[in-house]
Amino acid sequence: MDLELERRTGLPEHLRVLADLYPRETWQGHRNFSGLTAFWLERHLMFRELMARLVEGAERHLDAADPRFAAEMSRTTGFFLNQLHGHHMIEDQHYFPQFIPLDARLEPAFELLDRDHHALDGHIHGLAERSNDVLKLMAAGEDEKKAVDLLAATQRDFRSFLHRHLEDEEEIIVPVVLEYGADME
Incomplete structure (x- = not known):
């Protein structure tokens, strides 16, 4: 199985050490599921919602020019x-270092998440650059349709990478919290 973020379709079996013991639908009812864990998952939901809003905004602008597009896209992006x-x-410097020692079997899973974060950094810069290119064209009054089309494609790809990463990260982190009563503080 390819473990690269852009090609991965889920966590491979050898990294699902605790994920299979704690299916997603059981998380919230577990005694070790804390308010901070819920907050962390809500942040992930916020990222998914913001990314969806960006994609929808670009696609809507392509269908019919939206005069609010530039300001909303700039602010939301x-x-x-x-x-x-x-x-x-915060995850790299605080959470991951405290979780890694709890279960040596999961060290490769945390290495995978670290690689994901590095890959996402590149995609973050790419999305920022593509967004800035569109804003510059719009500010200059130039035809931005092709640039917005490329932006929408970049956003859709980013949404796909982000979704894969968040799903996998949740299936690693939350089961660790549930198994070991780990604190996300």
């Missing part, structure tokens, strides 16, 4: 990318 980058920094 900036917020999304800044929040996602900060979220990954």
Whole structure:
């Protein structure tokens, strides 16, 4: 199985050490499921929703020019990318280091998440650049249709990568919290 974020279709069996013991539908009812874990999952939901809003905005603008598109896309993209980058920094510097020692079998899973974060950094920069290109064309009054079409494709790809990463990350982290009563503080 290819473990690269852009080609992965899910966690391979050898990284599902705890995921199969704790199916997603049992998480919230578990005694070790905390408010902070719920908050962390809500942040992931926010990233999914923001990405959907960006894709829908670009597609809507392509169908019929939306005068609010540039301002909304700029504001939402900036917020999304800044929040996602900060979220990954907290995970890399705080959460992951405290979870890794809890179960040595999961060390390769955390290495996978670290590789995902590095891959996503590149995609974050690419999405920012593509968004800025569109804004520059629009500010100059040039025809931005081709650029917006490329932006929408970039956004859809990013949404796909992000979805894969968030799903896999949740299936690694939440079961660790549930199994070991790990604190996400």
